[in-house]
Amino acid sequence: MPDSLRQFKAEIFQALGHPTRIAIVDELRDGALTVGALADRLSAEQSNISQHLAILRARQIVIPRKVANQVYYSVRDPQMWKILDLMRKYFEKQVGESMTMLEEAKEKV
Amino acid sequence: MPDSLRQFKAEIFQALGHPTRIAIVDELRDGALTVGALADRLSAEQSNISQHLAILRARQIVIPRKVANQVYYSVRDPQMWKILDLMRKYFEKQVGESMTMLEEAKEKV
DNA sequence: GGGAAATATGCGAATCTTCGCATATACTAA
């Protein structure tokens, strides 16, 4: 794999490597939202959300659309959902396996 | 989405958010490798690779198998490849769109 | 047991991240 691809992947992963940013991307599933709306929904400081959006924007994960006074953010590429959904499946599988291991351990007592 | 899932996703993404760790996971596609082999292939310090492996291990992305003197690492869940592959597709689509935009910009000159 | 090889860990320096607060900027409406 070329270095450039690794670098790109790492940057995207890193951008997604924060709970608040995951939450932002998730909130945008049903369509664009303003910064204020995001801050409300996530109970976070406006400046904090704005900073996280700046990171997502820099990686082109999210794009701004200015309407009058406000800025609507939306996820640029719907494929991003697929990545999150795949990660959810991964999570469920991991949890399932952990449960199985716990059950097996219990039986051994 | 529950907070726990967000937290989990963020932790996995963050673990993948470094070029060296992407490279490690990629090198393991064809099977387990020892720490030394990884350090060789990636031209990195042994301790550095070991530290990155510790991070991947903590997130259960990678599992160690001790054989005599050495430790073979392998990726725990093959679904991890799917996530990386999806990210590659995402990359290719993004690059494609950037190229298109460049072309369009060129035509306007 | 003693020495060598493979891996993990401790440490400190440099860098990066994250947050809240204050403030700048952009736009609206009167």
Next chain:
DNA sequence: TTAGTATATGCGAAGATTCGCATATTTCCC
């Protein structure tokens, strides 16, 4: 223009990451 709302940015402190080097630990072999 002035006041008000929405968003972005600057700043500094606290904490996290990353790296190389030195060293501890484990295992092997003689």
